[in-house]
Structure formats: C-alpha cells, structure tokens
Amino acid sequence: MRSSIFLVCYFFFLSNLVSSQESSGNSAPFVSSSYDSFKTGEWLKFRIHYGIFNASEAILNVKEDSINSEKIFKAIAIGRTTGLARLFFKVEDLYETYFTKSLVQPIKSTRNIYEGGYTKNVEVEYDYYNGKAIVKDLEKDETNKVTVSNNVQDLVSTFYYLRNHFDVKKLKTNDFIRITMFIDSENYNFKMRFLGYEDVKTRFGIINCLKFNPIVESERIFNNNESLTLWVSNDKNKIPIKIKAGLRIGSIDADLDEFKGLKHPFKIKIK
Secondary structure: OOOOHHHHHHHOOOOOEOOOOOOOOOEOOEOOOOOOOOOOOOEEEEEEEEOOEEEEEEEEEEEEEEEOOEEEEEEEEEEEEOHHHHHHOOEEEEEEEEEOOOOOOEEEEEEEEEEOOEEEEEEEEEEOOOOEEEEEEOOOOEEEEEEOOOOOEOHHHHHHHHHHOEOHHHOOOOOEEEEEEEEOOEEEEEEEEEEEEEEEEOOOOEEEEEEEEEOEOOOOOEOOOOOEEEEEEOOOOOOEEEEEEEEOOOEEEEEEEEEEOOOOOOOOEOO
8 A cells, every 4th residue: 555654644544554453552542432533614624844945735524415315524634735845745635524423433434645756546325334444436437345344444434433432531642542533445453552641732822732642654754653742632622733854864853834714712822
C-alpha cells in the first residue's frame, strides 16, 4: 500500500500503519456511550510546516446528511499542498465518510486523491450484516469484497470515533488505545500510547493537552516507530492541537490554525 506523509498530517493517523503486536502497557478503557465531542458545523483547519516552510494545509468538517432516511453525519477531509511545495509536489486529496451518529460507525466512504501524479478514486460501502466491505475502484472499474468486523473504522471516522468513545479520565501513562482500521482494502490494527499531559503553546494561547505516541512503520519515512507525537486538547472537544513527525530528513509539524463550530468551550490559558 502506498505510503503518504500527507495523510499523517491531515488526519493524525497513517495510511501505512504498523500491525498489532504484543508490547508493554495496558489497553485503554473504551466506553459504550457517546461523549458528544463534536456537532454539525464543526470546522478545523491545520497548517503543516516543513522547517520554516508552509508545506500544506488540511481541513476537516462535519455536517448532517441522510442515507435511506436515516440522519447521519458526513465528514469531509481535504488536504492540499500550498505555496512553493505545490510547484514541486501537487497534492489534492478529498475524503468523505458517512457514519452513524450514535456509534460513529462508517456506512460509506470515498477517497479521491491526486498526489504528485498518483491518483486513486475508491468508494467503500460497509455491509455489517454479512461482515463485508464492498470496495469499488472507480478508475479500474473493479469491485471487491473484503471481510471486516463490526467495530471497524476508516481513516476519517477513526478521528471522530476516538473523540467520542474512549474515557480519557481512566487513561494512565503508557496505556495503549487500539482500534481496527480499514484502509486500501485491508484491515490494520492501529495503536497509540498515552504519554501523559502537557501544556502546548499555540497561536491561541496555552492549551493543556493529552499527549500520544501513535505507533508507525519507520522503514521509509520516520526515524523510528515512535517518531510521531500527537497533542489533543484536554477538554470535552478533544481536538488535535499539534503533531510532530520526526523524519529521516528533518521534521514536519502540523498545528491547528483555525476553528469554528466547536461543541464545547475551548479551554485556553492566557498567553
């Protein structure tokens, strides 16, 4: 499966994830009820930097939609290179995911991307009754069925699922959060380690954050499998504030640049 550093920064997870393996630390407690961390109209914009250069931007927003008369959420994720980076490596990525409101369970997802000449246009429908994902490659006019579990998430829905369905109050240092993700016609066991709490300086002020270490493959891009660090606001919104990726050459930082439509007050300390 194609690695994409841009996906790391857009969604704070990877399209090239490490397989689940035994490691130290407990699994973090999940809860069955929703914490209501987001609502219709939430809009987040992230600025991605490579050194002193603005390399790209990512926008995530969620709105209400319906499928078969059922009211659901539709999440849209857009990623693109900007400025000089666009001249050297043009990226235009569009992801759309439809998921249930209560469980944050993906019903349908689309992926239409252009990355430096590489293109992909895929639509996935989830048939939980038969335990299958129907994957339609619109470029090749091919359809495949892949076995999935009832608790599977896709790349975008994972972002919203984790915000609503794990109990941060019960997290202990070195606990692991684990989840099965379906990406590029394959199931991946994603995990990230909770590192504790930390104040992060942002353009909005000082924000207290939960700090995580998503476990990633290090072969081609990262220094090692713990080179990715994620900071999430320690409030009811639980939105990503910052990500830092240590690469084999330099590093990439992604920072929350703009936001609107948050469900809860954003806790910011005065600068």
